[in-house]
Each structure stands twice: as structure tokens, then as C-alpha cells.
Amino acid sequence: MIAFFIKRLGQALVVMIVISLIAFSIQDNLGDPLRELVGQSVSEAERQALRDEMGLNDPFLVQYWRFLKRAVKGDLGNSYFFKRPALEVIMEKLPATVELVMGATLIILLFSIPIGVYCAINPRNWFTRLMMGTSIIGISIPVFLTAILLIYLFSIELGWFPSFGRGETIVIFGGWHTGLLTSDGLMHLVLPSVALSSIMLPLFIRLIRSEMMEVLEQEYIRFAWAKGLTRRRIWFLHALKNTLLPVITVGGVQIGTMIAYTILTETVFQWPGMGFLFLEAVNRVDTPLIIAYLIVVGLIFVVTNTLVDLIYGLVNPTVKLTGGEA
Amino acid sequence: MPILEVNNLEVRFPMREGELIAIRDISFSIDRGERLGIVGESGAGKSVAAFAILRLVGRPGYISGGQILFEGNDLASLSPEQLRQFRGNQITMIFQDPMMTLNPVLTIGTQMIECLQTHKGMRRREARELAVEKLRSVAIPSPEARINQYPHELSGGMRQRVVIAIALLTDPEIIIADEPTTALDVTIQAEIMELLLELCEKHQVALILITHDLGVVSEITQRAIVMYAGRIVEEGPTRSIIEQARHPYTQGLINALPERTRPGQRLNQIPGSMPTLMQIPPGCAFHPRCEHVTDVCRTQVPDYTRFDHSRVACHWVAVQEQTSV
Numbered sequence: 074m075i076a077f078f079i080k081r082l083g084q085a086l087v088v089m090i091v092i093s094l095i096a097f098s099i100q101d102n103l104g105d106p107l108r109e110l111v112g113q114s115v116s117e118a119e120r121q122a123l124r125d126e127m128g129l130n131d132p133f134l135v136q137y138w139r140f141l142k143r144a145v146k147g148d149l150g151n152s153y154f155f156k157r158p159a160l161e162v163i164m165e166k167l168p169a170t171v172e173l174v175m176g177a178t179l180i181i182l183l184f185s186i187p188i189g190v191y192c193a194i195n196p197r198n199w200f201t202r203l204m205m206g207t208s209i210i211g212i213s214i215p216v217f218l219t220a221i222l223l224i225y226l227f228s229i230e231l232g233w234f235p236s237f238g239r240g241e242t243i244v245i246f247g248g249w250h251t252g253l254l255t256s257d258g259l260m261h262l263v264l265p266s267v268a269l270s271s272i273m274l275p276l277f278i279r280l281i282r283s284e285m286m287e288v289l290e291q292e293y294i295r296f297a298w299a300k301g302l303t304r305r306r307i308w309f310l311h312a313l314k315n316t317l318l319p320v321i322t323v324g325g326v327q328i329g330t331m332i333a334y335t336i337l338t339e340t341v342f343q344w345p346g347m348g349f350l351f352l353e354a355v356n357r358v359d360t361p362l363i364i365a366y367l368i369v370v371g372l373i374f375v376v377t378n379t380l381v382d383l384i385y386g387l388v389n390p391t392v393k394l395t396g397g398e399a
Numbered sequence: 400m401p402i403l404e405v406n407n408l409e410v411r412f413p414m415r416e417g418e419l420i421a422i423r424d425i426s427f428s429i430d431r432g433e434r435l436g437i438v439g440e441s442g443a444g445k446s447v448a449a450f451a452i453l454r455l456v457g458r459p460g461y462i463s464g465g466q467i468l469f470e471g472n473d474l475a476s477l478s479p480e481q482l483r484q485f486r487g488n489q490i491t492m493i494f495q496d497p498m499m500t501l502n503p504v505l506t507i508g509t510q511m512i513e514c515l516q517t518h519k520g521m522r523r524r525e526a527r528e529l530a531v532e533k534l535r536s537v538a539i540p541s542p543e544a545r546i547n548q549y550p551h552e553l554s555g556g557m558r559q560r561v562v563i564a565i566a567l568l569t570d571p572e573i574i575i576a577d578e579p580t581t582a583l584d585v586t587i588q589a590e591i592m593e594l595l596l597e598l599c600e601k602h603q604v605a606l607i608l609i610t611h612d613l614g615v616v617s618e619i620t621q622r623a624i625v626m627y628a629g630r631i632v633e634e635g636p637t638r639s640i641i642e643q644a645r646h647p648y649t650q651g652l653i654n655a656l657p658e659r660t661r662p663g664q665r666l667n668q669i670p671g672s673m674p675t676l677m678q679i680p681p682g683c684a685f686h687p688r689c690e691h692v693t694d695v696c697r698t699q700v701p702d703y704t705r706f707d708h709s710r711v712a713c714h715w716v717a718v719q720e721q722t723s724v
Contacts, residue, residue, distance in 0.1 A: 292499035301487030
């Protein structure tokens with residue numbers, strides 16, 4: 074267990090170094106940071122002096138090394154626009170994104186398992202056909218379009234849910250602004266969560282259905298029928314447990330991917346999260362903020378994947394969590 | 400008084416080209432504590448017949464006719480819920496490949512205890528004790544530890560012992576074993592067969608043994624059924640089938656046994672191969688391979704010629720029988 078953890082930690086470290094390298098090398102390709110920092114009245118000589126002072130003329134590796142040394146201490150540079158540490162700016166926006174992803178994940182968990190299982194058990198049923206059809210549509214429509222359609226239908230025409238922002242938030246421990254504890258905040262969460270889950274949910278329904286159908290053909294399921302167990306026990310214990318193993322692996326990765334999708338959802342709903350912030354940063358060529366965002370998101374990816382591997386090892390008895398080749 | 404009586408059982412598989420009849424006109428019965436072998440090549444329909452008894456024919460197959468009478472209940476027409484009470488309770492099964500039979504993500508204990516909870520309404524602790532006891536009776540070492548393990552931690556032979564223990568758990572009247580040793584190492588096959596025989600004798604359980612191995616049939620069973628292309632071609636006491644087979648197909652099978660050939664000599668074989676279910680020849684399905692074939696064999700499906708304890712579906716045997724009388 075400990076060996077497994079150390080091994081994973083080493084892998085995570087390598088991944089993070091690669092991510093930081095890629096993120097950092099973007100810096101030189103996004104235009105001149107000085108243009109954003111100083112006004113037009115500053116002369117070329119002064120600009121050159123400022124560049125030297127900031128170390129922008131040093132060789133790439135020297136700059137990268139300096140960046141790494143600071144990054145380890147939690148300093149990812151100052152945002153040009155906010156004139157504050159980039160990490161701090163991102164951390165302020167993190168709760169909004171995390172809550173959005175949580176909302177979408179909850180929707181996916183709540184609907185994909187029962188629907189997927191139902192469609193596997195009744196493959197020829199009209200509801201199954203309907204689900205299989207609509208899921209293709211769901212996967213095919215881009216998130217931003219779904220989001221706009223949702224706004225049109227539920228905010229403008231029906232007026233059930235607000236169309237933008239997080240609504241009322243309150244601060245809980247550690248300066249975390251949450252919208253989950255106010256009814257206004259929860260109402261604001263509904264449409265963005267649905268929009269964000271609109272691609273993953275059909276994907277998961279299909280995944281669970283096909284996995285489950287495969288499992289139901291297995292000899293041990295036939296044996297379970299021969300043992301005279303109840304349908305409920307066969308479906309929801311014998312079959313479902315085997316179905317969810319591969320789903321956990323895919324699911325963990327997808328939760329990471331969902332953080333990336335938040336950029337679109339947050340932009341359409343003006344959701345004050347990391348994704349929205351990132352898009353603004355790109356528009357303002359706020360390089361330190363862009364780099365910080367990439368690194369934070371990369372970290373979230375690595376952490377969720379490690380957690381998923383851990384959970385998989387705990388659920389699947391045939392996997393032993395060891396450091397060796399298992 | 401037979402405990403199980405199968406009458407005119409027929410199983411069909413709907414296919415794109417039309418319906419395939421996997422087994423037809425299957426009738427047999429088995430007494431309490433009796434051991435019956437069903438022999439045939441792969442594709443003869445012996446497994447389908449075995450699974451059909453508990454209505455476990457794989458989709459899209461279905462039972463299209465006949466009765467399966469167990470203690471006065473027709474298993475073929477019971478509701479699914481009523482049928483479930485018999486499955487794994489009075490009638491249990493042993494499957495072919497123990498590597499595939501046990502659920503990989505549930506412990507041995509869970510897979511045993513659930514049977515007792517479902518059918519006997521036992522409490523967990525009580526069921527667990529009985530499960531340990533049954534594991535011990537199939538000669539699994541340190542059953543208290545094994546019961547907490549997962550299937551992949553056990554060898555193939557051990558797993559089949561677990562499956563046998565599960566089959567015996569509810570004190571069944573009948574065990575249906577579908578080629579229980581085919582997937583195992585040769586060295587373990589005999590062990591498992593011996594164990595099965597011993598346990599069936601000890602508990603007075605009837606056994607329906609599906610196999611293609613005539614040697615196993617002669618050692619284990621008292622009566623045997625030979626199947627060919629979905630039909631029973633011969634039935635009788637195992638001893639008489641082995642020693643004086645009447646049907647040309649059965650004779651061919653027995654002649655093909657290695658024991659019937661002198662060392663160095665080529666093994667005897669029946670010319671040709673069994674037809675697939677899609678193209679069963681008219682008349683007697685065996686006629687293209689039969690050395691005694693006559694015109695009537697090509698057109699007419701043979702009826703059973705009955706003897707004291709046996710019956711044979713063959714025109715040639717029928718004619719011989721008539722002339723000898």
C-alpha cells in the first residue's frame with residue numbers, strides 16, 4: 074500500500090514537471106508581457122532595462138529553473154491584470170468551479186447508473202430505445218449550444234431558473250465561498266450543472282449499459298440464475314459490481330476532463346469560476362495567470378487519477394496495491 | 400417412482416434463417432438417488448437438454464414444447480418466481496468451467512451464504528457455519544480461511560470443489576453436472592469425479608452427468624442416454640450400453656475408445672462428422688455415416704424399439720429385432 078503510494082507520487086511528480094514545462098514555455102509565445110505592464114509612453118531603452126530587471130532576457134532554462142524554485146514555494150508569479158499572486162486569484166475562483174463539477178457529477182451518478190442498468194436489463198424496451206437515441210444526440214451537441222438552449226427554455230421562456238452568475242453565496246471555513254447552502258445559490262447551480270453533465274451523462278449511460286450487457290452474458294451470471302437467487306440480487310450485486318469496475322476507471326478520468334469543459338459552461342453562464350477566469354486571462358494575455366491555471370488544473374487531474382486508482386484497487390479484489398508490476 | 404420426468408422436451412433457437420430445433424422429443428426420467436449419464440459429441444444438444452431442465456437455455460433459445468415434471472410440478476410452465484424456488488434449492492447445477500462459474504468480485508463465503516439465505520431463510524452466522532462445513536466435506540483445506548478468499552486466489556480444482564460444495568449446500572434432490580471436469584487438468588479430473596460420486600452416494604442425491612467421456616460414464620452412472628443431433632438415439636443401463644451397444648452410432652463411439660485398439664494400431668473412428676443443427680438430414684440423422692443404412696433410414700425418422708430396460712431409435716435394430724422374434 075505504502076509502496077504503491079510512493080510509486081504513484083513519483084509518477085505524479087514527473088507528470089507535474091512536464092505540465093509545468095509546457096505551461097511555462099507558452100510564456101514566450103503569447104506576445105510581449107511588457108506591452109501589458111507599461112503604458113505607451115515608456116521608451117524602448119526603459120523597456121529593455123525593465124526586461125533585464127525582470128529576467129526576461131535570460132536563457133529559457135534559467136528562467137524555467139527560477140520559475141520552478143518559486144513554484145515549489147507556492148509562488149506562481151503575479152497576475153499582470155490583478156496585480157496580485159496568480160495562485161491567490163485562482164484559489165478565490167476554485168470553489169465556484171468545484172461546486173459546479175460536484176453538481177454535474179451528482180447528476181451523472183444519480184441518473185447514469187439506474188438508467189444504464191435499466192437499459193441493459195431491457196435491451197428492447199421502448200425506454201431503452203429512446204435513451205439510446207437521445208444519448209447520441211446529447212453526446213453530439215456541443216456544451217455551449219446545450220447551455221444556450223437550456224437558458225432559452227428554462228430561464229427565458231419558463232423562468233424557472235436564473236440564467237447567469239452564482240447567486241447568493243456565504244463564506245464557510247477558510248474563506249470558501251459556497252453557493253450550496255443558500256436556496257438562491259442552489260437555483261443558480263441547476264442549469265450550469267445540467268449543461269456541464271450533458272455530454273458525460275449520455276456517455277456514462279452508454280458505457281454502463283454496454284458493460285452491464287457484457288457482464289450479463291458471463292457464465293457466473295448464468296450460475297447465479299442457476300442458484301435461484303432473486304433478480305434483484307443478480308442484477309444489483311452480481312452484475313453491477315462487475316460492471317462498475319471499468320466504469321470507475323473511465324469515470325475518474327472523465328471527472329478530470331469535466332474541469333476542462335467548465336471553461337465553456339462557465340463562459341455561457343457567466344459563472345465566476347476558474348474556467349471563466351482562464352478565458353479572461355487569455356484575452357488579456359495575463360501569462361502568469363494562464364500558467365497558474367494550467368498547473369492547478371494539471372494538479373487536479375493528477376490527484377483525481379491517483380484517487381481513482383486507489384479506489385479501484387480497493388474495490389477490485391484481483392488488483393493488489395503493490396509497488397511492483399501488478 | 401421417478402423424481403424427475405422429462406416428456407417430449409423440445410428447445411428451439413429463433414435465427415434469421417428460421418427456427419433451429421436444438422433438441423427434439425427428449426424424454427427420460429430419473430429416480431431418487433439414481434445417476435444418469437447423458438453422452439454425445441459437442442453439438443449433440445446434451446448441454447441444452449441439461450440447462451433446459453432449469454429453464455436456463457441461453458438466449459434466444461426457448462422451450463417450445465414438452466414437460467419437466469419434478470415432484471408433480473411442471474418446471475416448464477411455472478412462473479419465474481415459482482421456478483426460482485427450485486433452482487439452486489432442490490435442483491442444483493455444476494458448470495463446466497470453474498474459472499468462469501464463480502463471480503470474481505465476491506468472496507467464496509458470500510457466494511455460498513447467499514444460497515442459504517435465499518432458499519433456507521438462514522441467518523448469516525448459521526449459514527456461514529454450514530458453508531464452512533460443506534467446504535470441509537469437499538476436502539478443501541482450512542475452509543475457515545478459504546471462505547474469506549476470492550475465486551482468483553484458488554486453483555481450478557479448488558474452485559470446482561467450491562462449486563460442488565455450493566451444489567450440495569441446500570441438500571438438493573438432483574444435481575445436474577455439465578461436463579464438470581472438462582476444463583480441469585487430467586490429474587485433477589479423476590479426483591473431482593470421485594468426490595462427486597462419493598458425495599452423491601453419501602447424500603442419496605440423483606445426478607445427471609453430461610459428458611462426452613464414455614469412460615467417466617461407465618464409472619459413475621447407472622444408466623446412460625446417448626444423444627445425436629438433438630435426439631436420444633439410445634438409452635439403457637450403462638453396463639449394457641458399454642458392453643452391448645445396439646445403435647450403430649453408440650457402437651461406433653465405443654469402438655473409438657482407445658482401449659478398444661491394440662497399441663500401434665490406428666484408432667477406430669466413425670466416418671464423417673455430426674451434421675450441424677441447420678442441416679440435419681431427413682430420416683435418421685445418422686444415416687449418412689451409418690454402415691447399415693437402408694432406404695427407409697433416408698426418409699423416415701426411426702421410432703424407439705423398446706427392450707426390457709432400454710430403447711433404441713434405429714431402423715436396422717428394429718428390423719433385426721423383428722426377424723429374430
